[in-house]
Amino acid sequence: MNTFSLRIIHAIRQVVGQQQANLHEPTFSGNELKYLQECINSSFVSSAGKFVDRFESELAAYTRADYAVAVVNGTAALHVALLLAGVKPKDEVLIPSLTFVATANAIRYAGAEPHFVDCEQHTLGVDPEALRHYLSTVIEIRHGQSVNRRTGSVVRALVPVHVFGHPCDIDGLLSVARDFHLMVVEDAAESLGSYYKEKHTGTLGLIGIVSFNGNKTITTGGGGAILTSNPELAYRAKHLCTTAKVPHSWEYSHDKVGFNYRMPSLNAALGCAQLEQLPQFLESKRRLFERYRDAFKDFQAVQVMEEPVDCRSNYWLQALLLDKSAEDERDNLLEDTNNAGLMTRPIWTLLHRLAPYQDCPRAPLPVAESLELRILNLPSSAGLS
C-alpha cells in the first residue's frame, strides 16, 4: 500500500474509528417497531390504511410542498412526474450525465430520450451557464417549443439532480428553463432535508421527487414520493399511481393506462417513524462532514465536498474530491480502502457511456468527465458520527 492510501485510510479512521464502516446504513432508533405493529394490528398493510395518508401529510408539512404522493420508489416517482410534466414518446429530456441510472431509465419508460448535459464542480449539479450556451447552439424555438435542430425532437423538460444531497443552482436553471420553454422536474431523490435558499429541494420546479430507498437519509424499505404544490398535478399523480381507477362505490373502471405505484402502508409506517428522526439524522450527517473536513484539512490534493453557498445540504453521501494531480490514485484508493474494511465507492459511470444510452444526444461534458475520475464516496451513515 502506498503512502497516499495509508494517509487517506488514517484520516478516515480518525472519523469512523477502527470498526468496519459501510457506505450508508439506516438507523432505526425511534418508533419503527411500534408503528409496524400498529400497522399489522390494523390489518391495513397495503394501499389503504392511515399510515400512507399520515406519511404523505407529514412529508408535505416537512418539505412545505402542498402535496406529497407516496409511491413504491424514486424511479416510479420520476416516471410519473415526467408524464405529468407532459413528456411524450420521442421527446428529449435534459439530464446530467453525472447521476444515477434511474434518472435516464424513467425517461425511457415514458418513451422519451435522455439528452445529457454537463455539471459544475462546486455543486456537482447541472451547470446553468454551460447549459444556456449549449442550448443556444442546438435549439431552435418553434411554436413556443424547444426543438433539437439535429434530431428534430422536442426538448420538453429539464431534470436537475441534487447529487449526494448538495443543492444545484436551481435559480440559474429555472431561468434557462424559462427561456427555453422547458418543464422542470426536480430529482431530489438524494436530497431530502436539503434546502436551496430556505426552500426544500424538490419543491422549486413544477414537480419534484424524493427517494426512501434503503441507502437514503431516511428509508421506507423501498419508497419514494412525488412533491408538488399544484393540486391538479397532485390529483393526477395519485390517480395514475393507483391504476387510474375511477372513484365508485363498487365499479371497477379505469380511464387511463395507470400504474401500480402506490406505497404500501407497511412501508409508510416505517417512513413515519423515520421522518420523526430526520432532524437528528441531518445533524449527525453534518457533524460527520465537519469531522471529515477536519481530518482532511492538511491534505493538498484532496478536499471534502461542501454544501454550496446559500444552500443547506443533507450531506447524504460524503465525497472526497481528488485534484487532477491525484486522479491516477483513485483505483488504488478504492482497492486499499475497501480492503481495509472502509467501504468507499467511485461516482457512477457517466450515463452516456452505458450501452443503453451511448447513442443519446449530448452536450460537451468536460466537467463531468473530469469529476468521474476524481470522486470517492466515504462511509456516510448517520450512525457513524
Add this chain to the structure above:
Amino acid sequence: MNTFSLRIIHAIRQVVGQQQANLHEPTFSGNELKYLQECINSSFVSSAGKFVDRFESELAAYTRADYAVAVVNGTAALHVALLLAGVKPKDEVLIPSLTFVATANAIRYAGAEPHFVDCEQHTLGVDPEALRHYLSTVIEIRHGQSVNRRTGSVVRALVPVHVFGHPCDIDGLLSVARDFHLMVVEDAAESLGSYYKEKHTGTLGLIGIVSFNGNKTITTGGGGAILTSNPELAYRAKHLCTTAKVPHSWEYSHDKVGFNYRMPSLNAALGCAQLEQLPQFLESKRRLFERYRDAFKDFQAVQVMEEPVDCRSNYWLQALLLDKSAEDERDNLLEDTNNAGLMTRPIWTLLHRLAPYQDCPRAPLPVAESLELRILNLPSSAGLS
C-alpha cells in the same frame, strides 16, 4: 328491499354471521411481528438482506418452480415476464377481456397491444376452443410467427389468467399456443395455492407471476413474484428488476434499461410469515366455499363458483353466479348487500370497454359479456370461516 335481496343477504349471513364483512382482509396470526423485528434489527430493510432470499426460496419450494424472483407487485412481475417472453413494441398479446386491468397495463408498458379473447363459464378463464377457432380466422403463420391479418402485427404471446383463483384450462391453451407459436405467460396473480392437475398455477407456461397485494391470499403489503424453471430467464428477471446493474465490487455500470422492481426486505419478512400460514388459509377458504355452497343450495337462479374438474382452487374470491333470468337483479343486490354491511363487488368492467383499450383488437366476447352482468363476489377472507 325485494325478496330476492333479502334471501341472498340471509344466506350470506348464515355463513359470515351478523358482523360487517369486508371483501377480503388479510390474517396476521403467525410470525409477522417477529420477522419484521428481525428485519429491522438486521438494518437490512431494502434490497439486501436475508428475507428476500428466504422468501424467494420458500416460494420456489412451495410452488415447485425452480426459481422465484420477488418484486414490488404483480403488475411489475407481469411487465418483466412479458419482456422475457420476447414481447416487443407493436406486438399483440392475447389476454381475456375478463381480468383485472393490470394484465392489459403491463402489455402497454412493454409497448405492445392487448388483443382480447373470450372465456368459458365454468373456469372464467380463456376458452381454448373459442380461441383456436378465432385464431384460425384472423391469424396467418409467417416465418413461424402468428401475424394478425387485419393489423399486420405479430401476435407474440398468450396470457391466461386464473380468475378468482380458479385454474383455467391450461392444457387446452398450451396446445393452442403450440400450434400458433405463442409464448405463454401465466397470470397467476390471484391463484397462489391453486393447482392444475397437481401442478401449481404459474408454473405451467414459460414463465408465470403471482401477487401478494393486500387483498390476496397472502400479502407482503405490496408484492409479487416471477416464477420460472428456466435458469437463464430467472437470471435475466433478477437482473432486469435490479436496474440491470453489472456485478462488480464497486463500479456502477448497467447494461440495459432496467427497472427498480425488487421487493424490499421489509415486505419479504412479512411474506415469510404469511407463507408459513398459507396451508391453513387455504383450508379456511375452502371451508368458506363449502359453507356458501350449502347456504345457497336451495336457490334456483344462483350458484356458487366451484373449482374446475381436476383442479384445486385457492378459492381466493368467492363468487356467486346469477342465472340469466336473474341478471337484472345484480345492481339491486350490490346496493342492498353493501348497505347491509356485507361487502360484495361485481366483476371488473370488461377491459375492451375501458377508454385506454376500447380500440384494441378483439375476438367475439359473448361469454365474457354475459358473465360481466352476472357475477357477484362475496366476503372471502380466510378469517370468516
